[in-house]
Amino acid sequence: MRALCWNGTNDLRVERVPDPVLVNPHDVIVKVSLSSVCGSDLHLLGGYVPTMQPGDIIGHEFLGEIVEKGPEVRYLNRGDRIVTVSIIGCGHCGHCQHGDSSLCDNSNPKPEAARAAYGHCGAGIFGYSHAFGGYAGSHAEYVRVPYADFNGFRVPEGITDEQAVFVSDAVPTGYMAADMAGIKPGDVVAVWGCGGVGQMAMRSAYLLGAERVIGIDRFPDRLRAAQMKAGAEPLDYTRVDVFDALQSMTGGRGPDVCIDAVGMEADSGANALEDLYDRAKQAVGLQSDRPAVLRQMIEACRKGGTLSIVGVYGGVIDKFPMGAAMNKGLTFRMGQQNGQRYAERLFGHIVKGELDPSYLMTHRWSLDDGPKGYRMFKDKADDCLRVVFAPHA
Ligand SMILES: [Zn+2]
Ligand SMILES: [Zn+2]
DSSP states (O other), X not given: OEEEEEOSTTOEEEEEOOOOOOOSTTOEEEEEEEEEOOHHHHHHHTTOSSSOOTTEEOOOEEEEEEEEEOTTOOSOOXXXXXXXXXXXXXXSSHHHHTTOGGGOSSSOSOOHHHHHHHSSOOOEEBTSOGGGTOBOXXXXXXXXXXXXXXXXXXXXXXXXXXXXXXXXTHHHHHHHHHHHTTOOTTOEEEEEOOSHHHHHHHHHHXXXXXXXXXXXXXXXXXXXXXXXTTXXXXXXXXXXXXXXXXXXXXXXXXXXXXXXXXXXBOOOSSOHHHHHHHHHHHHTTSOSSBOHHHHHHHHHSOTTOEEEEOSOOOSOOSSOOHHHHHHTTOEEEEOSOOHHHHHHHHHHHHHTTSOOGGGGXXXXXXXXXXXXXXXXXXXXXXXXXXXXXXXXX
């Protein structure tokens, strides 16, 4: 089959690779109909995620049809149209049973690297390096889905492919960001990053009772989409001082909830010296992640407020304002998404018309255009929010 393979920093190629086969009795093989790029893939492209190997198939947000199933798959059947959660759970361990499937004890068959780096190992992720299990990704004609009954969700009638594909990752990640922040009616929520996940966090914040949502970015088309589609008040961080703007929008209190939908490649936009410092430290390996958004959130959040982090971080950061966080009594919530907990609820919101993620798909291309698609997505060219590949089109 054809697949989009990582071959080094900023080096993607469409290659011929062997078709996936059933490995375990709980596996299914999915014929991929749509597979979306994701902002966290850019960290792979940039070489910021260690343990990638040349030839690894990337992609983790996908929808398709089951063409083969193992003997222990009970609920799903051949021919089912399913969306698969990008973070793999086993469904049986304590974490999975409590809805924290991204912390699964069993789905990462290569736990050594994560244990060495983090103390414990989390779940496996499709197409996201060998530290996260070494699973082949979804930018391919076919993909193997382990623990299929737990990770695959039959898409209800009335939900289009273009809506359903984002229930794999962008929608549950954004929804979880809002959910774990404990938003209360009347809250003001500020979201850093107006990409797919950020925009889904904004919509979700309203669904969970927020009164005002502020979206922060620097790309005009993304700010416009955040305003028009997600109902956010846009803030361009290169044009205003984010702290001052957020204080004046909230009567000097600061937002109740601050959501990070940016992650490890953040820039402050305003403070050139800070950005230079962070980039230099990252370039020589003295920190792996750039914390400009975390610093802004800690400074801007109201006293006693909550920071909710779904932007991806990989390692260590420098100049982290712990004193401000402690003395302001901030609560930190964070994590990879537990989409298995949310998928059915999100289908419900989509069916009722309360949430429509399909507008994230600004470009629908053939898999052969994979390298070009990622270049465009990375450069945020042509008002690109998400490129979605159709491997069989
Ligand atoms: Zn993702
Ligand atoms: Zn588990």
